[in-house]
Amino acid sequence: xxxxxxxxxxxxxxxxxxxxxxxxxxxxxxxxxxxxxxxxxxxxxxxxxxxxxxxxxxxxxxxxxxxxxxxxxxxxxxxxxxxxxxxxxxxxxxxxxxxxxxxxxxxxxx
Amino acid sequence: xxxxxxxxxxxxxxxxxxxxxxxxxxxxxxxxxxxxxxxxxxxxxxxxxxxxxxxxxxxxxxxxxxxxxxxxxxxxxxxxxxxxxxxxxxxxxxxxxxxxxxxxxxxxxxxxxxxxxxxxxxxxxxxxxxxxxxxxxxxxxxxxxxxxxxxxxxxxxxxxxxxxxxxxxxxxxxxxxxxxxxxxxxxxxxxxxxxxxxxxxxxxxxxxxxxxxxxxxxxxxxxxxxxxxxxxxxxxxxxxxxxxxxxxxxxxxxxxxxxxxxxxxxxxxxxxxxxxxxxxxxxxxxxxxxxxxxxxxxxxxxxxxxxxxxxxxxxxxxxxxxxxxxxxxxxxxxxxxxxxxxxxxxxxxxxxxxxxxxxxxxxxxxxxxxxxxxxxxxxxxxxxxxxxxxxxxxxxxxxxxxxxxxxxxxxxxxxxxxxxxxxxxxxxxxxxxxxxxxxxxxxxxxxxxxxxxxxxxxxxxxxxxxxxxxxxxxxxxxxxxxxxxxxxxxxxxxxxxxxxxxxxxxxxxxxxxxxxxxxxxxxxxxxxxxxxxxxxxxx
Numbered sequence: 001x002x003x004x005x006x007x008x009x010x011x012x013x014x015x016x017x018x019x020x021x022x023x024x025x026x027x028x029x030x031x032x033x034x035x036x037x038x039x040x041x042x043x044x045x046x047x048x049x050x051x052x053x054x055x056x057x058x059x060x061x062x063x064x065x066x067x068x069x070x071x072x073x074x075x076x077x078x079x080x081x082x083x084x085x086x087x088x089x090x091x092x093x094x095x096x097x098x099x100x101x102x103x104x105x106x107x108x109x110x
Numbered sequence: 111x112x113x114x115x116x117x118x119x120x121x122x123x124x125x126x127x128x129x130x131x132x133x134x135x136x137x138x139x140x141x142x143x144x145x146x147x148x149x150x151x152x153x154x155x156x157x158x159x160x161x162x163x164x165x166x167x168x169x170x171x172x173x174x175x176x177x178x179x180x181x182x183x184x185x186x187x188x189x190x191x192x193x194x195x196x197x198x199x200x201x202x203x204x205x206x207x208x209x210x211x212x213x214x215x216x217x218x219x220x221x222x223x224x225x226x227x228x229x230x231x232x233x234x235x236x237x238x239x240x241x242x243x244x245x246x247x248x249x250x251x252x253x254x255x256x257x258x259x260x261x262x263x264x265x266x267x268x269x270x271x272x273x274x275x276x277x278x279x280x281x282x283x284x285x286x287x288x289x290x291x292x293x294x295x296x297x298x299x300x301x302x303x304x305x306x307x308x309x310x311x312x313x314x315x316x317x318x319x320x321x322x323x324x325x326x327x328x329x330x331x332x333x334x335x336x337x338x339x340x341x342x343x344x345x346x347x348x349x350x351x352x353x354x355x356x357x358x359x360x361x362x363x364x365x366x367x368x369x370x371x372x373x374x375x376x377x378x379x380x381x382x383x384x385x386x387x388x389x390x391x392x393x394x395x396x397x398x399x400x401x402x403x404x405x406x407x408x409x410x411x412x413x414x415x416x417x418x419x420x421x422x423x424x425x426x427x428x429x430x431x432x433x434x435x436x437x438x439x440x441x442x443x444x445x446x447x448x449x450x451x452x453x454x455x456x457x458x459x460x461x462x463x464x465x466x467x468x469x470x471x472x473x474x475x476x477x478x479x480x481x482x483x484x485x486x487x488x489x490x491x492x493x494x495x496x497x498x499x500x501x502x503x504x505x506x507x508x509x510x511x512x513x514x515x516x517x518x519x520x521x522x523x524x525x526x527x528x529x530x531x532x533x534x535x536x537x538x539x540x541x542x543x544x545x546x547x548x549x550x551x552x553x554x555x556x557x558x559x560x561x562x563x564x565x566x567x568x569x570x571x572x573x574x575x576x577x578x579x580x581x582x583x584x585x586x587x588x589x590x591x592x593x594x595x596x597x598x599x600x601x602x603x604x605x606x607x608x609x610x611x612x613x614x615x616x617x618x619x620x621x622x623x624x625x626x627x628x629x630x631x632x633x634x635x636x637x638x639x640x641x642x643x644x645x646x647x648x649x
Contacts, residue, residue, distance in 0.1 A: 017276075018153060018253065019153045019155065019156045020152070020153070020156070021151075021152025021153055021156050021157040021158070021161075021303075021305075021306050022152060022305055022306060023152070023254060023275055023276075037571075037573075040305070040573075042300050042302075042303065042304070042305035042339060043300060043302075043338070043339040044156070044161070044162040044302060044303045044339065045162060045401060045404065046156040046161060046162055046234070049234055050156070059408065060335075060337065060338050060340075060404065060405035060406075060408045060409055061337050061338070062300045062337065062338055062339040063300070063337070064337070078408060081404075081407070081408075082400065082401065082404055085400040085404070086232070086234060086235070086400050088234075094217050094232075094235055095232075095397065095400065096216070096217045096218075096219070096231075096232040096235040097217035097218070097219050098219055098397050099164075099218075099219045099227070099230050099232060099397060099398055100219070100393070100394035100395075100397040100398050101164065101166065101227075101229065101230035101394075101398040101399075102219070102221045102222070102227045102229070102230070103222075103390065103391065103394035103398075104344075104345075104391065104394050104395055104398050105166075105229070107348070107387075107391050107394075108344065108347050
């Protein structure tokens with residue numbers, strides 16, 4: 001579930017408020033958006049993909065709260081790692097062009 | 111709430127739901143010249159099961175031999191309930207639409223033979239592109255505008271009303287035709303991307319008088335790491351499954367062996383390791399499904415060398431095949447002005463009773479969306495200028511199913527009803543393995559919950575949309591289990607422990623419907639259709 005909105009990275013564009021399909025975030029008048037409905041997070045990682053500032057972190061645990069530490073996440077390269085993997089963001093190319101599902105299917109039909 | 115100023119709009123076609131089916135429906139209706147509004151409970155582009163996932167597509171070149179093979183592939187598994195004419199139509203439309211995606215700029219990869227490979231779509235990329243195209247076609251998108259109920263008059267469906275989630279302001283959209291593209295129902299199980307899929311469209315359609323079909327084919331559970339939402343059963347074809355002590359579970363597998371896993375999970379944890387994947391395949395898997403590895407990478411698990419606990423996460427009708435009954439090639443329902451597309455509609459027409467998961471559902475979404483969009487636009491045209499100005503009434507007024515929250519102590523909270531419904535549909539020993547006694551006891555409880563919620567629900571968390579979701583999930587579970595009880599055989603994904611064989615006398619599709627009284631009965635048209643087909647014995 002979503003565990004972090006980094007106040008130092010967030011540029012207050014409120015993209016996460018717009019794109020979250022289950023309405024987890026809420027815009028705040030003078031600050032970054034807040035995680036208003038944590039329990040409604042379905043761990044789909046879409047907010048991370050749409051965050052232009054790599055300010056969000058969705059922990060893979062779907063049911064339990066995970067304790068996270070921003071500095072450590074940054075150090076381990078996990079802030080924005082999903083966005084990097086799919087090739088979204090300035091100067092990157094979508095990795096959909098490198099999709100190797102055809103190879104996976106070939107193995108499956110063996 | 112009703113005192114607040116209401117957003118009022120008129121349009122030819124209203125599309126409810128902004129996943130792939132809704133997006134394709136909106137584009138196709140707009141191309142027919144209709145004015146179109148698309149409302150989504152969340153955000154068109156991220157909502158639903160497609161956006162966060164890797165999606166196979168039933169894309170088959172128009173080569174007679176390849177097409178024949180494609181049509182045959184699931185016929186037996188589906189219990190011979192599919193319809194070849196529909197398969198042909200869907201294969202044709204899917205081929206066209208996927209090629210359209212290429213023209214629109216979807217970056218299809220090039221395979222080892224140097225040709226553009228079009229059987230796989232990356233969800234985030236695909237749905238971002240669809241949103242862009244929907245807008246380009248002049249469709250007005252209203253995000254975070256869940257529909258709560260339909261409007262209708264004596265001529266049929268005439269729009270919908272709902273709420274703006276961010277302002278709590280109500281909206282009312284009058285339309286000459288409505289397309290339900292709200293997806294299936296996974297009962298808030300957190301299977302990837304499915305928590306917006308709570309059966310809302312089934313309830314709205316049933317309130318208008320539409321039938322459902324194939325609701326017994328609702329036993330889909332997907333393999334996932336026990337801690338995670340990432341449901342991707344296909345990759346587990348390269349897994350070995352283990353008991354806690356590290357010994358191999360004989361017979362366990364991602365396909366036919368999934369029942370062994372289900373049975374084991376009833377008493378103890380199951381572990382998996384993707385140890386059948388060589389280096390080339392490991393690389394391909396990473397490039398095919400980046401989010402599959404996200405969960406592992408973040409927890410420091412190497413799924414190819416480490417054993418990790420797995421679970422079966424319920425996917426209900428999202429990867430089942432049941433849904434709103436389709437009456438003709440325009441995906442019209444029984445109710446004038448009401449159309450259904452995608453997982454909200456029955457997918458038995460192309461997959462029978464076996465999961466539409468993977469390629470078939472993706473193909474069905476883009477094709478049925480396309481057909482419904484065209485059908486709805488034409489319907490609007492026949493109604494003329496007055497089609498969207500009819501002073502119709504909201505249907506919950508006559509059905510008495512609550513469409514708002516009541517702030518009254520003593521009434522149950524939405525969360526209580528939802529948890530109680532989940533307790534009847536999640537357990538493997540009720541839903542994966544079905545038998546008369548458990549189906550009956552679940553139905554008793556579900557009918558009781560239905561009567562309880564009809565007296566009104568509180569929404570203590572302030573989320574009034576949950577009122578309709580709770581009602582929709584309760585109704586869906588009842589349609590599922592009444593159908594499951596009526597089909598006294600094992601066919602497709604519907605497994606009856608007390609009737610383990612397929613019964614040639616039940617070679618028909620099963621309809622269901624009703625709200626306070628639920629009924630199930632053989633589809634008379636499918637009787638006729640299958641009458642001259644000799645049923646082959648399966649497996």
